[in-house]
Amino acid sequence: MHTAEVIIIGGGIVGSSIAYHLTASGCKDVLVIERETAQGKGSTGKSMGGVRAQFSTPVNIQMSLYSIPFYASFDDLLGYPAGYRPQGYLFCATDEKHIAYLRTNYQKQIAMGLKDVRLISADEIRGMFPQLRSDDIIGGSFCSTDGFVDPYSAMIGFMTSAADHGAKLWKNTQVTGIIRDTKGIAGVETTRGTVSAGKVVNAAGAWAKSIADMVGVNLPVEPLRRMLVPTEPFDQFPHSAPMIIDMSNGFHFRPEALGFLLAWNDPEETTGYKMDFDPAFVEKILIRAAERVPVFENLAVNPKRAWAGLYEMTPDHHPILGEAPGVPGFFLANGFSGHGVMHAPATGKILADLILTGKSDLIDTSLLTLSRFAEGKTIHETAVL
Numbered sequence: 001m002h003t004a005e006v007i008i009i010g011g012g013i014v015g016s017s018i019a020y021h022l023t024a025s026g027c028k029d030v031l032v033i034e035r036e037t038a039q040g041k042g043s044t045g046k047s048m049g050g051v052r053a054q055f056s057t058p059v060n061i062q063m064s065l066y067s068i069p070f071y072a073s074f075d076d077l078l079g080y081p082a083g084y085r086p087q088g089y090l091f092c093a094t095d096e097k098h099i100a101y102l103r104t105n106y107q108k109q110i111a112m113g114l115k116d117v118r119l120i121s122a123d124e125i126r127g128m129f130p131q132l133r134s135d136d137i138i139g140g141s142f143c144s145t146d147g148f149v150d151p152y153s154a155m156i157g158f159m160t161s162a163a164d165h166g167a168k169l170w171k172n173t174q175v176t177g178i179i180r181d182t183k184g185i186a187g188v189e190t191t192r193g194t195v196s197a198g199k200v201v202n203a204a205g206a207w208a209k210s211i212a213d214m215v216g217v218n219l220p221v222e223p224l225r226r227m228l229v230p231t232e233p234f235d236q237f238p239h240s241a242p243m244i245i246d247m248s249n250g251f252h253f254r255p256e257a258l259g260f261l262l263a264w265n266d267p268e269e270t271t272g273y274k275m276d277f278d279p280a281f282v283e284k285i286l287i288r289a290a291e292r293v294p295v296f297e298n299l300a301v302n303p304k305r306a307w308a309g310l311y312e313m314t315p316d317h318h319p320i321l322g323e324a325p326g327v328p329g330f331f332l333a334n335g336f337s338g339h340g341v342m343h344a345p346a347t348g349k350i351l352a353d354l355i356l357t358g359k360s361d362l363i364d365t366s367l368l369t370l371s372r373f374a375e376g377k378t379i380h381e382t383a384v385l
């Protein structure tokens, strides 16, 4: 019979960060269970790796205010690389409504303590990136400490550091059931046998709902396909560029290796476990790319290198964190709605605090409980890319 103090279901970046933060707080008897033969085969390995504090709700801004400085010191702190590159996020507004929206967000971000964000003029954007078609750009906002990380590397760093301090990782092992007793959680059933534990964390990403179903908890997390298109090497746009967001249609891109990584969230996409890349997407995104960056007409793309992955969406685009109501010992770290990489450090800290002490000072955790949906206390994030 195997035992652990805490079992984490899912070895993506969220489960790995929770394992790291638990061991860093002195809880060594942690078992991470991952059904795939390798980590990163869920959403983490498909991510664009963007990290930003430019959100519209205070709680998301707070999660970033912990997470981005954490990524900045990750290599020193953990001894493994996260690949943080503070190249910024540049939102380009093409409409007065966008400007008003960015201004409101900017005021919230400054009030929360973000120092590196500023509203910028259309002329400044033109000066920074003359390659952009800017006749309709009327201003924007830029935060220099936003940027990118290498999600796979950060996930491995978290898990390896946790393992250095006592945590275990079982790969190729599926959790098939959760065992309850009169007190709450008693353990899990897996394809490698039963493991007893009084605390179990659901960190199963886009598959979290099926784990919650095992204890009769209804989790409003739905998978939604997102597709990314990497380009072949391209040197007609600077590789020092930030993530650039065209607010007229949501097209965004960032430098990646010798080329660029192109993203656009098709509003016609529907929920479901669709993991296949749709080749028709290439034309849709290249049209939008060349509209905003005329030299992108010269981009070469190999559709075989493009990929699709899953966002894990909640109705209000905020994560669900903390102990599930009515199931003592069953903790949720789910529903990041496309922000799980950038918020993994804060999530790890919050979950470790809640598991070990029952409270966390990092955010007001009552805002992100599962019960907010039943109680009509949702808080909507609109800055979702």
Ligand SMILES: Cc1cc2nc3c(=O)[nH]c(=O)nc-3n(C[C@H](O)[C@H](O)[C@H](O)COP(=O)(O)OP(=O)(O)OC[C@H]3O[C@@H](n4cnc5c(N)ncnc54)[C@H](O)[C@@H]3O)c2cc1C
Pocket: 009, 010, 011, 012, 013, 014, 015, 033, 034, 035, 036, 039, 040, 041, 042, 043, 044, 045, 046, 047, 048, 049, 050, 051, 173, 174, 175, 176, 203, 204, 205, 206, 207, 211, 226, 227, 228, 308, 309, 310, 311, 312, 336, 337, 338, 339, 340, 341, 342, 343
């Ligand atoms: C195209 C794309 C671009 C994105 N861009 C960004 C971005 O720029 N910035 C950002 O912050 N986020 C981004 N995201 C979102 C981000 O990738 C996710 O929010 C994050 O990876 C979630 O991490 P996770 O550990 O919760 O989930 P996952 O990485 O999916 O890990 C969950 C793990 O649980 C395992 N699992 C599931 N069921 C079981 C079971 N029964 N037993 C055992 N194991 C199980 C799975 O195999 C999986 O490995 C993007 C996502 C996609 C798809």
